[in-house]
Amino acid sequence: MALKGLDIFKLTPKTNCKECGTPTCMAFAMKVAQGALTLDKCPHMSPEALAQLGEATAPPMKAITIGAGDKAYTLGGETVLFRHDKTFVSKSLYAVSVCSDCVDKKLPEIAKIDYERISERMFVELVSVEYKGDKAAFVETVKKAQAANRTLILDVKDLDAAKAALEIVKAGKPVLNGANESNYKEMSALAIEAGVALGVGGANLDAIYDTVKALETLGNKNLIIDVGTVSVKAAFANAVQIRRAALKDGDRSFGYPSLVNIAKLASGNAAMQTALASLFTVKYGSIVVLESMNYAQALPLYGLRQNIYTDPQKPMKVEPGIYPINGADENALCATTVDFALTYFIVSGEIERSGIPVNLLISDAGGYSVLTAWAAGKLSASSMAKFIKEQGVEDKIKSRSLIIPGKVAVLKGELEESLPGWKIIVAPGEAVGVVKFLKELTA
Amino acid sequence: MPFKPTPQKFNASIKEVVIGTGDKALTLGGEQVLPLYSFDGEIKNPPKVGVEITDNGPDKNIPGIAAFYAGADTVPDAAAKACSMPGVSFISLALEGADPNGANKSVDDCVALCKAVSDKVTLPLVIQGSGNMEKDKELFPKIAEALQGKNVLLLSAKEENYKPIAVAAVQAYGQKIGAESSVDINLAKQLNVLVSQMGITANSVVMNVGCAVAGYGFEYVASTMERIKGAALVQNDTMLQMPIITPLGTDAWSVKETVVSEEDFPEWGPLEARGVNMEVSTAVAVLAAGSNAVILRHPESIATISKFISDLM
Ligand code: B12
Ligand code: SF4
Numbered sequence: 001m002a003l004k005g006l007d008i009f010k011l012t013p014k015t016n017c018k019e020c021g022t023p024t025c026m027a028f029a030m031k032v033a034q035g036a037l038t039l040d041k042c043p044h045m046s047p048e049a050l051a052q053l054g055e056a057t058a059p060p061m062k063a064i065t066i067g068a069g070d071k072a073y074t075l076g077g078e079t080v081l082f083r084h085d086k087t088f089v090s091k092s093l094y095a096v097s098v099c100s101d102c103v104d105k106k107l108p109e110i111a112k113i114d115y116e117r118i119s120e121r122m123f124v125e126l127v128s129v130e131y132k133g134d135k136a137a138f139v140e141t142v143k144k145a146q147a148a149n150r151t152l153i154l155d156v157k158d159l160d161a162a163k164a165a166l167e168i169v170k171a172g173k174p175v176l177n178g179a180n181e182s183n184y185k186e187m188s189a190l191a192i193e194a195g196v197a198l199g200v201g202g203a204n205l206d207a208i209y210d211t212v213k214a215l216e217t218l219g220n221k222n223l224i225i226d227v228g229t230v231s232v233k234a235a236f237a238n239a240v241q242i243r244r245a246a247l248k249d250g251d252r253s254f255g256y257p258s259l260v261n262i263a264k265l266a267s268g269n270a271a272m273q274t275a276l277a278s279l280f281t282v283k284y285g286s287i288v289v290l291e292s293m294n295y296a297q298a299l300p301l302y303g304l305r306q307n308i309y310t311d312p313q314k315p316m317k318v319e320p321g322i323y324p325i326n327g328a329d330e331n332a333l334c335a336t337t338v339d340f341a342l343t344y345f346i347v348s349g350e351i352e353r354s355g356i357p358v359n360l361l362i363s364d365a366g367g368y369s370v371l372t373a374w375a376a377g378k379l380s381a382s383s384m385a386k387f388i389k390e391q392g393v394e395d396k397i398k399s400r401s402l403i404i405p406g407k408v409a410v411l412k413g414e415l416e417e418s419l420p421g422w423k424i425i426v427a428p429g430e431a432v433g434v435v436k437f438l439k440e441l442t443a
Numbered sequence: 444m445p446f447k448p449t450p451q452k453f454n455a456s457i458k459e460v461v462i463g464t465g466d467k468a469l470t471l472g473g474e475q476v477l478p479l480y481s482f483d484g485e486i487k488n489p490p491k492v493g494v495e496i497t498d499n500g501p502d503k504n505i506p507g508i509a510a511f512y513a514g515a516d517t518v519p520d521a522a523a524k525a526c527s528m529p530g531v532s533f534i535s536l537a538l539e540g541a542d543p544n545g546a547n548k549s550v551d552d553c554v555a556l557c558k559a560v561s562d563k564v565t566l567p568l569v570i571q572g573s574g575n576m577e578k579d580k581e582l583f584p585k586i587a588e589a590l591q592g593k594n595v596l597l598l599s600a601k602e603e604n605y606k607p608i609a610v611a612a613v614q615a616y617g618q619k620i621g622a623e624s625s626v627d628i629n630l631a632k633q634l635n636v637l638v639s640q641m642g643i644t645a646n647s648v649v650m651n652v653g654c655a656v657a658g659y660g661f662e663y664v665a666s667t668m669e670r671i672k673g674a675a676l677v678q679n680d681t682m683l684q685m686p687i688i689t690p691l692g693t694d695a696w697s698v699k700e701t702v703v704s705e706e707d708f709p710e711w712g713p714l715e716a717r718g719v720n721m722e723v724s725t726a727v728a729v730l731a732a733g734s735n736a737v738i739l740r741h742p743e744s745i746a747t748i749s750k751f752i753s754d755l756m
Contacts, residue, residue: 082666082669082670082673083662083665083666083669084666084669084670112710117658205446205448206445206446208446209445209446210445231754232751232754232755233481233482233754233755233756236479236482236755237481237482240480240482241448241482244449244451245446245448245449248449249449254446269747271719271720271723271743271744271747272747272750272751274720274723274724274747275723275724275726275727275747275748275751276727276751277724278657278723278724278725278727278728278731279727279728279731279751281728282665282727282728282731282732283731294712294716295710295711295712295717296711296712296713296716296717296719296720297720299658299700299711299717299720299721300656300657300658300700300720300721300723300724300725301657301720301724302658303656303657303658303659303661303700304657304658304661304724304725304728306658307657307658307659307660307661307662307665308661308662308665310662312662312666342659342660346699350699369660375625430697430698430699430702431699432698432699432702432703
């Protein structure tokens with residue numbers, strides 16, 4: 001349970017020396033209880049007090065690192081249940097599951113999903129290797145999967161097979177997902193020896209809870225909780241209740257990242273895989289294991305994930321200015337859009353695709369999308385005219401053709417008035433139309 | 444020591460709104476738990492899935508859509524056929540062509556179409572307007588009159604035009620209205636307050652709080668809906684307890700991922716699968732954030748989302 005201010009106060013020196021920056025020890029204790037200050041701000045706490053409080057004031061959910069080198073990822077460490085309360089910190093990672101029969105077919109498919117969206121590389125971060133009862137085949141598959149250059153999940157409850165696989169890949173710090181109420185002691189020993197995170201599962205929440213407690217007693221807190229594959233309903237119920245117990249009810253035994261195996265929950269149904277992957281991306285799946293991943297699935301999923309894991313306190317903006325694209329010089333056409341990062345990346349990407357040189361003018365629109373900025377009065381004929389003056393566009397660029405986003409076609413007339421000498425051209429509403437539009441315009 | 448869950452069942456509940464008549468009538472809302480949290484308490488009326496047909500008919504360029512509607516050549520026929528689509532609970536006719544900046548179909552033509560569709564369908568009907576505030580202001584009262592007794596849901600009334608729509612649709616003809624705002628909890632609440640000040644009870648109002656598809660500013664949609672459900676249930680804010688409906692067919696099929704051809708982007712594969720996945724991903728995300736109904740276009744997305752919902756109940 002989270003500690004109350006009074007409990008912390010009892011363990012302070014009660015001297016009110018103010019060195020922590022608060023007027024009294026009581027005020028300090030209150031701040032620590034709220035999470036606004038950490039204990040180390042008071043230089044006078046006794047070691048005993050620190051030991052007693054350290055555990056209780058630790059973050060409600062552990063951050064667990066998996067993988068090594070440039071393939072290391074942090075999971076968990078969340079502090080809120082809803083992104084509007086603060087921010088989600090560790091994005092869900094996607095895995096594709098492989099077994100000995102399908103590994104040769106799936107690995108090349110996984111490699112194909114690799115692209116950039118708003119400065120983020122989108123790819124399948126993890127490969128989960130499923131043990132199907134044959135140790136030699138499993139080890140062989142693990143070796144093949146290792147060559148895919150992804151961090152691995154070893155989906156195995158058999159000790160021998162787990163041990164053999166870890167021998168080969170432990171340097172890459174895979175997840176060993178296989179502890180349950182009957183094998184946890186041995187599995188935990190293997191995981192600790194290899195220095196890898198251990199996945200813990202069970203038939204229901206009680207079983208999982210008991211096993212986690214038992215593992216903690218053994219000193220293993222490098223854990224990931226597998227929410228199970230009993231049913232979609234049970235998996236979702238578990239994922240939510242585990243996260244809620246940790247963050248809302250202060251139960252640290254459930255303060256670990258989670259793993260959801262939707263490859264098993266919706267086997268053979270690609271659209272349902274997308275549905276469940278979306279669900280667990282917004283609600284509490286730290287690792288989501290899918291049966292496969294193609295572009296049709298990846299495009300919405302990665303977009304959704306990118307949206308959900310943005311920091312609500314920091315709007316995604318780009319700097320206003322003149323952005324020459326495709327080697328645009330002073331004679332190239334001008335086009336304009338807003339400084340909302342999403343809009344900028346979409347529009348500039350499409351202009352790049354056209355191959356036609358364009359000077360893209362990004363004005364300060366408060367970091368809003370085109371229509372939002374327009375509705376908020378941050379994108380108008382006068383804001384555009386002001387931008388063109390302030391940036392000295394007319395001195396830097398000779399072209400007097402300005403392409404405006406189709407969604408603000410209404411600005412054309414006013415712009416012609418406030419920018420004498422300029423030809424205002426209305427572009428299509430959606431950026432995808434830009435390639436054809438620019439080609440026709442410059443033909 | 445077993446795990447002690449602390450279920451979150453609230454005393455407050457989402458208001459119930461009935462659409463349609465007879466044994467096919469559906470009820471939105473009524474739950475006392477957070478979206479899809481059936482483990483915390485029963486979800487009285489699970490979320491519903493509707494199919495969208497525009498006044499130009501279903502999009503025959505998409506093979507799966509064309510195949511489903513094969514033989515249904517008029518809009519009313521397509522709407523009738525849509526009633527047999529697995530997973531569908533209601534039909535949504537979108538009057539895109541009424542937009543003065545588009546085909547600018549006359550009010551009379553639109554009303555006639557609504558009437559023809561209404562005569563043919565067996566499921567409850569939701570009518571989406573032109574998107575143009577002035578036109579919708581003229582359109583909805585007439586539709587409300589023509590479909591009297593059908594208990595249809597008219598989407599949507601906005602802050603700028605809700606008065607005549609609310610008066611005619613709800614007060615004069617007993618229909619239901621959608622209160623549409625743009626992705627902001629305060630705006631949503633304000634519109635509900637204004638509508639209620641006209642003497643309209645929450646049982647006649649569904650909210651459309653706006654949408655963006657996955658990857659296109661969806662975080663604002665998620666947070667807006669989550670905050671609305673939080674205010675409704677945790678804080679018992681009666682002005683935010685109306686159920687939420689989210690049409691996303693148009694948006695889902697109009698972003699780059701779902702419009703560029705396979706020819707131009709061979710690695711992306713067939714457009715149809717991209718559209719289906721975009722509908723599915725966005726629908727799940729809005730349902731998880733708080734929508735009580737979603738409106739989609741493709742039979743496969745609809746079957747998937749419908750199964751997704753029943754799997755979670
Ligand atoms: C998320 C969102 C917000 C967020 C802001 C997000 C942001 N950073 O912009 C928040 C919640 C803060 C917000 C606020 C408001 N919003 Co808002 N919002 C949206 C929403 C849902 C998505 C916007 C988005 O991210 N789009 C994605 C980006 C990429 O789109 P885009 O910038 O238009 O770019 C595309 C095209 O325009 C094109 N393009 C862009 N530039 C160029 C340039 C060229 C040359 C070309 C060819 C193409 C091109 O390419 C892009 C992809 O195709 C839309 C509804 C929707 N589904 O679109 C409403 C919407 C834009 N908002 C709207 C409104 C009214 C508002 C508010 C004024 C509400 C209010 N009264 O407070 C406020 C204004 C802000 C303020 N005063 O604080 C309305 C605008 C109505 C209108 N037609 O004018 C919309 C359309 C919702 C609606 N249907 O009512 N909003
Ligand atoms: S520094 Fe420590 S002892 Fe001094 S006032 Fe702060 S809490 Fe009390």
